[in-house]
Amino acid sequence: MTEKNLTMLTDFYEFTMANGYLEKGIGDRTAYFDMFFRRVPDDGGYAVMAGTQQLLEYFANLHFTAEDIEYLRARDCFSDAFLAYLKDFKFACDVWAVPEGTPIFPGEPIVTVAGPMIQAQFVETMVLLTVNHQTLIATKASRIARAAQGRTVLEFGSRRAQGYDSAVYGARAAYIGGCHGTACVMADRDFSIPAGGTMAHAWVQMFDSEFEAFKAYAEIYPDNCIFLVDTYNVLKSGVPNAIRVANEVLAPMGIRPRGIRLDSGDIAYLSIKAREMLDAAGYPDMQIMASNSLDEYLVRDLLVQGAKVDSFGIGERLITSKSEPVFGGVYKLAAVEGADGNLIPKIKVSENVEKITTPHFKKVWRLFDKETGKALGDVLCVYDEVLDESRPYTLFDPIHTWKKKTVTNYTAKPLLVQLFNKGQQVYESPDIEQIRAYCAQQMETLWTQITRFENPQTYYVDLSAKLWEVKNHLLEHCGAL
Amino acid sequence: MTEKNLTMLTDFYEFTMANGYLEKGIGDRTAYFDMFFRRVPDDGGYAVMAGTQQLLEYFANLHFTAEDIEYLRARDCFSDAFLAYLKDFKFACDVWAVPEGTPIFPGEPIVTVAGPMIQAQFVETMVLLTVNHQTLIATKASRIARAAQGRTVLEFGSRRAQGYDSAVYGARAAYIGGCHGTACVMADRDFSIPAGGTMAHAWVQMFDSEFEAFKAYAEIYPDNCIFLVDTYNVLKSGVPNAIRVANEVLAPMGIRPRGIRLDSGDIAYLSIKAREMLDAAGYPDMQIMASNSLDEYLVRDLLVQGAKVDSFGIGERLITSKSEPVFGGVYKLAAVEGADGNLIPKIKVSENVEKITTPHFKKVWRLFDKETGKALGDVLCVYDEVLDESRPYTLFDPIHTWKKKTVTNYTAKPLLVQLFNKGQQVYESPDIEQIRAYCAQQMETLWTQITRFENPQTYYVDLSAKLWEVKNHLLEHCGAL
Secondary structure (H helix, E strand, O other): OOOOOOOOOOEHHHHHHHHHHHHOOOOOOEEEEEEEOOOOHHHOOOEEOOOHHHHHHHHHHOOOOHHHHHHHHHOOOOOHHHHHHHHOOOOOOEEEEOOOOOEEOOOOOOEEEEEEHHHHHHOHHHHHHHHHHHHHHHHHHHHHHHHOOOOEEEEOOHHHOOOHHHHHHHHHHHHHHOOOEEOEHHHHHHHOOOEOOOOOHHHHHHOOOHHHHHHHHHHHOOOOOEEEOOOOOHHHHHHHHHHHHHHHHHHHHOOOOOEEEEOOOOHHHHHHHHHHHHHHOOOOOOEEEEOOOOOHHHHHHHHHOOOOOOEEEEOHHHHOOOOOOOOOOEEEEEEEEOOOOOEEEOOOOOOOHHHOOOOOOEEEEEEEEOOOOOEEEEEEEEOOOOOOOOOOEEEEOOOOOOOEEEEOOEEEEEOOEEEEEOOEEOOOOOOHHHHHHHHHHHHOOOOHHHHOOOOOOOOOEEEOHHHHHHHHHHHHHHHHO | OOOOOOOOOOEHHHHHHHHHHHHOOOOOOEEEEEEEOOOOHHHOOOEEOOOHHHHHHHHHHOOOOHHHHHHHHHOOOOOHHHHHHHHOOOOOOEEEEOOOOOEEOOOOOOEEEEEEHHHHHHOHHHHHHHHHHHHHHHHHHHHHHHHOOOOEEEEOOHHHOOOHHHHHHHHHHHHHHOOOEEOEHHHHHHHOOOEOOOOOHHHHHHOOOHHHHHHHHHHHOOOOOEEEOOOOOHHHHHHHHHHHHHHHHHHHHOOOOOEEEEOOOOHHHHHHHHHHHHHHOOOOOOEEEEOOOOOHHHHHHHHHOOOOOOEEEEOHHHHOOOOOOOOOOEEEEEEEEOOOOOEEEOOOOOOOHHHOOOOOOEEEEEEEEOOOOOEEEEEEEEOOOOOOOOOOEEEEOOOOOOOEEEEOOEEEEEOOEEEEEOOEEOOOOOOHHHHHHHHHHHHOOOOHHHHOOOOOOOOOEEEOHHHHHHHHHHHHHHHHO
16 A cells, blocks of 8 residues: 555646646746645544555655646646656655644644645645545544543444544554554554454354354354354344353363354443353453444443443544544645745735635744643644743734733744755654653543533644734735735 | 556455465356345445446456466476466356446345356455445545535545555545546546646745745636635635635636635634625625545535535545444355256355355345435345245344335336356446446436435345345354355
């Protein structure tokens, strides 16, 4: 999967614009683009960055094959000079991105691309597609894992994913966000996401009886017995047959079954009754897994109802983020080099105030309280500003500027890391276990006011005084256009 | 894309079960699986089949590489005999599927796989993933195209797709369902889905003024001018600048601009006003394109409000089927060869009546009225039943059996075509233009009662008397388990 050439996965207008910049002699001027998002899915308080490793691979592999160039030539709208440029394409941009697993918030750059206009524009579609998808799923997984309160959560959604990559990269993003594994074999083979699974209803139906089916399974996989108990009747047939096989097949081998799985019906009621039956039969260590169109809300409700569930298999509602299947990241011009070489901040205005962009080539700092380790807020600065940790810093709301908060005793860390310097890769992705652990650790830096499901507090994403002035100056003057 | 090896894109339990069937000596027994779905997304009256061509390619390419086998061996739970079986894997199933572009309905087989249990079980995940995704998007596209009432609909959603394949195969499915093109270049290169596009807001911002930006574009692409007019102010700046460039740059070349695009704001109001301005300026032939988080409901409402829109660009709400992002197809065992070689119908019961499966190896007929050409209903039969078109046929509701309808003067056509015969491919996919035209033609066979958005009639999907008896016999007897 990592050798895929995704260069041509782009919107056609990226080509018409790129060719146009070259034709107009401005292709080499430096442009600064930011990817950011405007609101968190499911009205949550945070999102979880994912996809940075695939961005790295995309940029590193960016090239046009002879076939690609022939395809473009046949479209009969691109200049020979442009096609020659593509043939000898050499990526030359600076790229910064938030490391995977980091909590991110609306209005702040999560990817910044600076480089020749022709290139920085071109990569828009893939930057958005990559980060929007994986961030969507990592964020959903983080919510489900929180709802499960430490119980195991497994991603089971491949069959309902929106396309092949959605299954595989979705499993990867879900693992980063807090899932403990997946059912997807390819995600294990290619990304080392632990994959597992036991039996479907069809297995049970293939044999003359449910008992025969469980017995056959236990004989082959004595160490990995999770019996699917709802093919016929959970309490009258499934659980009793699981116990019988535990007694008759596994006990003589000295092996304890891992558990049972409930895939339909009233999970709260059935899990409580099944727990009683397993305990009474001498199997308090058999786990109960539930997997029936669950999401964070149903998981939370099941636990409130006292459901005796030890692990959750989450399918379609995770792999598609069903309750909100779009992460609305956008990629907007922030600044451009003028004909004189000066940096010109650019703003996109809109009648919808939320859609106004924050101009300029920026740097983002996250402030952490030294005592608690908690994140205090993020500050967007002009790229060359220095944030002096030894002095108190006053955060202020960029819209309601009278809302202020002065912080002391903090450390300030850059939110984004540099991936490419003039086209040279200067960052190596951590491995998937490191990313997942980093995510768990970073989530601990958020107050629960931010992470709760209902009406979370809005995390501070503020502008430095200097950047605020640049933005307001542009807003005052854009009426002139 | 077509050479992808997706063999390992499967749920882990497909491997544990396959290995188990082999170990238990029943791997070669013939099993019959059906894919079907239970309800239409968005409470619609029909879905549009898509993904059959990718199923063909998947089955034709099914094989395990040495690396795949090493991966499985390292999992330490599969027998050497099984790994040897995979090494020499030879696909041996019969496969039937509904041709792409055909309207399909809940409760009927849309894919049937019959073959060695070990194989027919294994392919479950990919059959579902492929057909669920593309059918979801083709169905959504069909709805949006209907709402647009013949106006052009373009798929613009790559940046918000759920993964790379979702963008490309989504564009393909959208085209089958009724879209006229896409913005996705890779979908054009690989699947000949016509791709197009002109400019983003960034293009407009790169120049010193909106006029300069439009002028530059017109000079390079005089034949392909669709000016994006909402970067600053649609009516005060965007439309006047588009007209000025049409007059000053294009008119001297004798070229008419294609149109303008509105990407924000009140599309109904702005399009009506822009239409007046373009007409008054002598450009009644300039088209107005709208593209602002639209779906079938918003398109319908815009037209009800008298919006002057000639074409629609549809993004995230199409490429993710946002209002309902899951097509819930399932893959269930319908029959299995017994130890004596006899065919044993299998049923999956459930407390939820809707979830009870229809057992047996089946054949599906669609009846068409000879006079009107309209579809009358689908009939599920036992595989060896013959439907005699020369005699009246009485459809009856499988649940409310007193609901009957006798049809005469009809033709009966098999709904599914055979793709593989004992592992040999016996079907070639039509090309994409043929599929799209077939879809449009097939949609004409549905009464508008079926295709309307609100409370559509339920299309008849009935069982033959013989099949109904098989099902009821099994239901009566499954209490015994």
